[in-house]
Amino acid sequence: MAEPVNYTEDSIKSLDWREHIRLRPGMYIGKLGDGSAQDDGIYVLVKEILDNSIDEHMMGFGRTIDVKISEHRVEVRDYGRGIPLGKVIDCVSKINTGGKYDSGAFQKSVGLNGVGTKAVNALSDYFKVQSFREGETKLAEFEKGILINDAPIEKSTERNGTRTTFTPDNSIFKNYHFIPEYLENQIWNYAYLNAGLTINYNGKKYFSDKGLYDLLSNKIDEESIRYPIIHLKGNDIEIAMTHSGSYGEEYYSFVNGQYTTQGGTHLAAFREAIVKTIREFYKKDYDASDIRQAVVAAIAVRVQEPVFESQTKTKLGSQNIGPDGPTLRTFVNDFVKTELDNYLHKNPAAADAILKRILQSERERKEISGIKKLANERAKKANLHNKKLRDCRIHYDDPKGDEDLKNKTMLFITEGDSASGSITKSRDVQTQAVFSLRGKPLNCYGMTKKVVYENEEFNLLQHALNIEDGIENLRYRKIVIATDADVDGMHIRLLIMTYFLQFFPDLVKNGHLFILDTPLFRVRNKKETIYCYSDEERQRAIHKLGNKPEITRFKGLGEISPEEFGNFIGEDIRLDPIILNKDTKIADLLSFYMGKNTPDRQTFIIDNLRIEKDLALDDPKKAEEEETEAA
Incomplete structure (x- = not known):
């Protein structure tokens, strides 16, 4: 039995603001991560600083924001009031x-709790803020939230506004790196939601003239659009929508300029309103899934005093448009019913195209209904004794539970x-699950969704992920393809990626698909072991350890012992996200890599072919040793 602990006044501790943020960063900015998601x-740190500049722009101060982001340093300069x-x-x-507690000044802003900038300050190795106002300037510098320089107010010739510079703390965001595509998406979203605002990011200009219309036109292939994008704007609401030729539903939802990646009340109301309006327009009770199949849409609303389900504001919980306004559901429904119905009456070609898509x-749903029923029954039985799935205890779609742990699933x-054995033995059973494939999966390029139900492996994978009816109830935050880094492993990666891109593209577009990065080499001597993920890392390790260290080349995941594997899927896990940039066309991508062999693809492979000798060390003796080892 443990010894009793005295519970006295000395037991009660009060942390200052900085200590609390650094002790519990997840409460303020959500999950930490290394930047791969x-x-x-x-x-979130970048967003918190940019939000302040956006709010100034929305109040009518400043039409330009300059953003510079290098490997570890962020600088944001706006031209608001300062x-x-x-x-x-x-x-x-x-x-x-x-300055956002007075609703008259910032009635529909994102950051209302006065925490965002302070969190960035506390979680940064270095933080500098400088305000320029009416010919004067004030500068202050901090380290990990501690003030190190309180400069006096001086004269200045710079334009009004604020410049904020910070370097995230590497001890909190371990091994972090900014992925340019994620930053670019973030900047574009600000541009789409603030038509007329110019953001200069690392020397490139981001500007949108048509708001959400531009967002959709940049997100989807022009060839797959069934009818011109419908773009509707009202007070505190803007929507854009069309139907495409792909599977699933794809939505981009925003509240007060915040990208709500997990949706919320406004998105639920919008999805409901689309179905209701279209049923009433055609005077027929079409199935909701048929109406929304292949819909691509964006919705942005502005709400007074929004209530989010977490500090990171990724899901809206508000029920009302404002303290005295209608419910959000009624507001969105009324707008869509009036404006979309009017549009369909005025544009019979678009109405006809929607009907054809429905x-x-x-037709497709009815064609596979029989096989779908049998496959789902089979999957239910398999779930009881699913040898392919070794599940974890916590899931991303759990209604309750620790948000930080759910984000690690x-x-x-x-x-x-x-x-499979190595990963299963070394994984964290709380948050990490394993799905084992039997050999190479089917190349499903060009096939219909029928194959998902006919192919037992695909169907079981679909059920393991819980994505049959969309990704709202996805059971894992990250789907990680873990295959060998050899030719067969690369082929399996392509086949799995084809499956997701063909039938569940929104899963990829929403940043849920990753490749597990495992070490290629182990370099060690009697005192130290270094795992290397590239030839450059291997050469650095050899230089560090010196005196002819032992070098092992891992040819496959099965060669790595479970004890070692635990090092690569724990805190220091390295994941490469599958990113589709705005110029990527899924149909063209799949056709090139997974369609019939073409001269173009053969030329591409030859031009990009690398052989084992390319990885040889500069030291000829070491290279010779490796070639002998490989042989």
Whole structure:
């Protein structure tokens, strides 16, 4: 029995603002991460600073924002009014201090709790803020939230506004790196939601003239659009929508300029309103899934005092448009019913195209209904004794539970018993699940969704992920393809990626698909072992250890012992996200890599072919040793 602990006045501790943020960063910015996921904390830090500049623009001050982001340093300069010089330090270091509590000044802003900038300050190795206001300037510098330079107010010739510079703390965001595509998406979203605003990011200009219309036109292939994008705007609401030729539903939802990646009340109301309006327009009770199949849409609303389900504001919980306004559901429904109905009456060609898409979806659904029923029954039985799935205890779609742990959930898709065995023995059973493939999966390029139900492996994978009816109830935050880095492993990766891109593209577009990065080499001597993920890392390790260290080349995941594997899927896991940039066309991508062999693809392979000798060390003797070892 443990010894009793005295519970006295000395047991009660009060942390200052900085200590609390650094002790519990997840409460303020969500999950930490290394930057491999688009909602990792380092991107939230950038967003928190940019939000302040956007709010200034929305109030009518400043039409340009300059953003510079290097490997570890972020600088944001806006041309708003500038923080009042006497309150610069308070605004970035005192919780519940800010200019957004007066709803007259910032009635529909994102950051209302006065925490965002302070969290960035506390979680940064270095943080500098400088305000320019009416010919004067005030500068303050911090390290990990501690003030190190309180400069006096000086004269200045610079334009009004605020410049904020920070470097995220590497001890909190371990091994972090910014992925340019994620930052670019973030910047584009700000541009789409603030038509007329110019953001200069690393020397490139981001500007949108048509708002959400531009967002959709940049997100989808022009060839797959069934009818011109419908773009509707009203007070505090804007929507854009069309139907495409792909599977699933794809939505981009925003509240007060915040990208709500997990949707919420406004998105639920919008999905409901689309179905209701279209049923009433055609005077027929079409199945909701047929109406929404292949829909691509964006919705942005502005709400007074929004209530989000977490500090990171990724899901809206508000029920009302404002304290005295209608419910959000009624507001969205009324707008869509009036505006979309009017549009369809005025544009019979678009109405006809929507009807054709609905009837196509209905036909496809009925065609596979029989096989779908049998496959689902089979999957239910398999779930009871699913040898392919070694599940974890916590899931991403759990209604309750620790948000940080839910965000850590991942499913490893492996091939072969040895790789599955190593991961299963070394994984974290709380948050990491394993799905084992039997050999190479089917190349499903060009096939219909019928194959998902006919192919037992695909169907079981679909059920393991819980994505049959969309990704709202996805059971794992990250889907990780874990295959060998050889030719067969690369082929299996392509086949799995084809499956997701063909039938569940929104899963990829929403940043849920990753490749597990495992070490290629182990370099060690009697004192130290270094795992290397590239030839450059191997050469550095050899230089560090010196005196002819032992070098092992890992040819497959099965060669790595479970004890070692634990090092690669724990805190220091390295994941490469599958990113589709705005110029990527899924149909063209799949056709090139997974269609019939073409001269173009053969030329591409020859031009990009690398052989083992390319990885040889500069030291000829070492290269010779490796070639002998490989032989």
